[in-house]
Amino acid sequence: MQSTPDHVNAVIEVLVSTLGIEDQASTIDASTPLFGELPELDSLGVVELASALEDRFDIEVADDDVTGEVFETVGNLADFVASKQLSGTS
Numbered sequence: 001m002q003s004t005p006d007h008v009n010a011v012i013e014v015l016v017s018t019l020g021i022e023d024q025a026s027t028i029d030a031s032t033p034l035f036g037e038l039p040e041l042d043s044l045g046v047v048e049l050a051s052a053l054e055d056r057f058d059i060e061v062a063d064d065d066v067t068g069e070v071f072e073t074v075g076n077l078a079d080f081v082a083s084k085q086l087s088g089t090s
Contacts, residue, residue, distance in 0.1 A: 001079060001082045001083040001086050002079060002082070003030075003075065003078035003079045003081065003082040004082070007078040007079075007081055007082045008029070008030045008074060008075060008078040010056065010057070010078075010081075011053070011074060011077050011078040011081060012025070012028050012029075012074060014049070014052045014053055014056050015028065015034075015049065015074065015077075016028065017052070018045070018048050018049050018052040019038065019040040019041060019045055019048075019049065020040065021038070021040055028074060029074065030073065030074050030075030030078065031073055031074070031075060032073060032074045033072065033073055034071045034072060034073060034074065034077065035068055035071050035072060041071075046066060046071065050065075050066060053077075053081060057081050057084070057085060058085075059081065059084040059085060060084070061084075065080070
């Protein structure tokens with residue numbers, strides 16, 4: 001499912017607060033790369049981010065969901081969240 005601007009903004013809020021990158025918030029948008037581009041998004045950061053997304057959006061992020069494609073960009077992550085909400089996978 002294609003995410004809405006609201007999904008993208010909400011994912012950015014979760015990303016910024018979870019990773020403590022408030023100083024970068026104004027430069028993050030849907031096209032911002034995640035894996036390999038944000039040093040804060042290491043293996044522990046991914047676990048913390050997945051947990052924060054679960055809490056914020058009332059979804060379940062399974063281990064199999066954590067892929068390079070889903071975490072490639074903010075937009076991909078927002079699309080993933082939107083599809084999880086639509087399918088009611090919680």
